[in-house]
Amino acid sequence: MADYNLALQKRPTYGVPYNNRGVIHLRRGALQSALDDFNLSIKYTPKFLLGWTNRARVRTLMKDFDGAIADFAEAEKIDPAAPQVAGNRCITWGMMGKYDQAFADCNGLIEKQPKNVYAINNRADVSMMKGDLDAALKDYNTAIQINPNNVRAHSGRGQIYERRKDLAQARADYRAAAYSLTKFDELDVARARAVAQERLAALTPQAPAGATGRRVALVIGNGAYKNVHALPNPPRDSKLIANALRDVGFQTVISVSDLTRDKFFEALQTFAAEAEKADWAVVYYAGHGFEIGGVNYLVPVDAKLAADRDAEAQAVALEQVIAAVGTARKVRLVMLDACRDNPFAPTMQRTLSLKLVDKGFSNIEPGAGFMVVYAAKHGETAMDGDGGTDSPFATALAREIKEPRVEIRKLFDIVRDDVWSATRHEQQPFTYGSPPGREDFYFAAGK
DSSP states (O other), X not given: OHHHHHHHHHXXXXXXXXXXXXXXXXXXXXXXXXXXXXXXXXXXXXXXXXXXXXXXXXXXXTTOHHHHHHHHHHHHHHOTTOHHHHHHHHHHHHHTTOHHHHHHHHHHHHHHOTTOHHHHXXXXXXXXXXXXXXXXXXXXXXXXHHOTTOHHHHHHHHHHHHHTTOHHHHHHHHHHHHOOSSSOXXXXXXXXXXXXXXXXXXXXXXOOSSOOOOEEEEEEEOOOOSSSOOOSHHHHHHHHHHHHHHHTTOSEEEEEESOOXXXXXXXXXXXXXXXXXXXXXXXXXXXXXXXXXXXXXXXXXXXXXXXXXXXXXXXXEHHHHHHHHTTOSSEEEEEEEOOOOOTTTTTOBOOOOOOSOSSSOOOOOOOTTEEEEESSOTTOOOOOOSTTOOOHHHHHHHHHTTSBTOBHHHHHHHHHHHHHHHTTSSOOOEXXXXXXXXXXOBSBOOO
């Protein structure tokens, strides 16, 4: 925002910065401020298509449907084939109750771009407006198959399952849409996420009186990558951690290796159902992982990222892992021994301007009651271990969690110090967030 303000001070009659600042206002839900900026964008740069389509979106949200349709018509004169016209006008027609026109726009765009998830979601939303839940469900399923991380599709599908009284599946979809670690949500995504958060809270069973003491863990080691160099250590590291968790009394430890995209999401969904019945839910992941476009991703073994934007469809957003532990009653912990250079980078086409770090994972802000531990601080990379040894992080973690009466917050301080020392000050683990503050938590309770 500050950069756009500065740009407009230097060049106040150039329309593009007004449009870009308007988009920020739109993300924040400040519709009138967004409208004012889009008006100025059109005034000063009338041939800039996005000024027209963005103003049309705001007018739609403000229920000025005639104004929105007129703006789309102006945008169409600039570029009759622009996907922003049909893709967004579809929703405007739908909100007007003109479903034939809405489906004509969505269908035409999807025929040209069959993997355009934005258009597929919009068509599903129009079907929901019309009351055709079967058609909406089909489209949401398609969107999720293309991009399993998609917030809008999970939120929309969750609403359908809730209406049909399939509350377990509704909760699963709401979970997948509810958690955010960044502040970069588009307005459509933010609204879908808000619905998911509200409905998940309403549908989550109340915890029974008293603690059950049940502790569950999902341990993943991805090493046998098919399209980039393999990592020998993660499967071995994951077995080390799984055994350590069993040794300290975890009732359920699901240990899996070399997960493809679909198997990865399936494992998270299965584990989330276990977490709902537990006091502790812990995920440990070793493998490739990095930040792209402001989102941290864990990488399945079958991923093939020709372009950076392929990550959202082929990798697993960290938010999905957070969601898997999110319904545990007390400790919600994610440990990532995955802060590595992006192995796809040398050949990957770059299309996204937003990049928060040059390597490893970016900084995050987990919600209250969540604890996320990186094997290496944001923007840094983790070591694998030499000569067939376990990674420094896995080695320290497996040793320290067996120590009795070491509170979890202090334990990860000790792990940090051990790794810092073992790597001769080249790797420093970092902890984000914290478990609930009114209680102490121990991996090994001792006497």
